[in-house]
Amino acid sequence: MSAKKDEKSAEATTEAAAEQAQAPAQQQQQVKVNDDNVAASYANFCRVSSTPEELILDLGLNPQPLDPANTEINVGQRIILNHYTAKRLLSALSMALQRHEQAFGVLETDIRKRVVQKS
Numbered sequence: 383m384s385a386k387k388d389e390k391s392a393e394a395t396t397e398a399a400a401e402q403a404q405a406p407a408q409q410q411q412q413v414k415v416n417d418d419n420v421a422a423s424y425a426n427f428c429r430v431s432s433t434p435e436e437l438i439l440d441l442g443l444n445p446q447p448l449d450p451a452n453t454e455i456n457v458g459q460r461i462i463l464n465h466y467t468a469k470r471l472l473s474a475l476s477m478a479l480q481r482h483e484q485a486f487g488v489l490e491t492d493i494r495k496r497v498v499q500k501s
Contacts, residue, residue: 423441423458423459424443425441425442425443425458425459426443426444426447427441427442427443427444427455428440428441429457432465435464435465436462436463436464436465437462437463437464437465437468438460438461438462438463439459439460439461439462439463440457440459440460441457441458441459441460441461442455442456442457442458442459443455443456443458447493448493448494448497
């Protein structure tokens with residue numbers, strides 16, 4: 383009986399050790415964000431360009447979204463990311479937009495389809 387008891391005890395110890403080894407991998411890291419000095423701004427225009435090392439987002443305000451061809455857009459922010467961070471951003475934005483659309487409906491990105499035409 384002692385051998386069976388020792389065997390069960392060893393199995394329980396092995397299972398507990400395996401669970402403890404997996405626990406750190408399953409826990410998400412908590413990141414503290416200090417936004418005391420953040421400057422919020424609005425953008426309705428985004429241009430994306432890239433180099434082999436970086437992805438560049440230019441954000442600005444388009445004062446004439448219905449006639450973008452004849453409008454000068456002032457870029458207010460330029461965000462430069464490495465491609466790994468850009469991919470994480472893509473995933474986070476995609477998940478946020480999916481949740482929004484599930485709650486409020488599909489977002490139409492063509493402004494001409496959203497604007498009511500008056501005769």
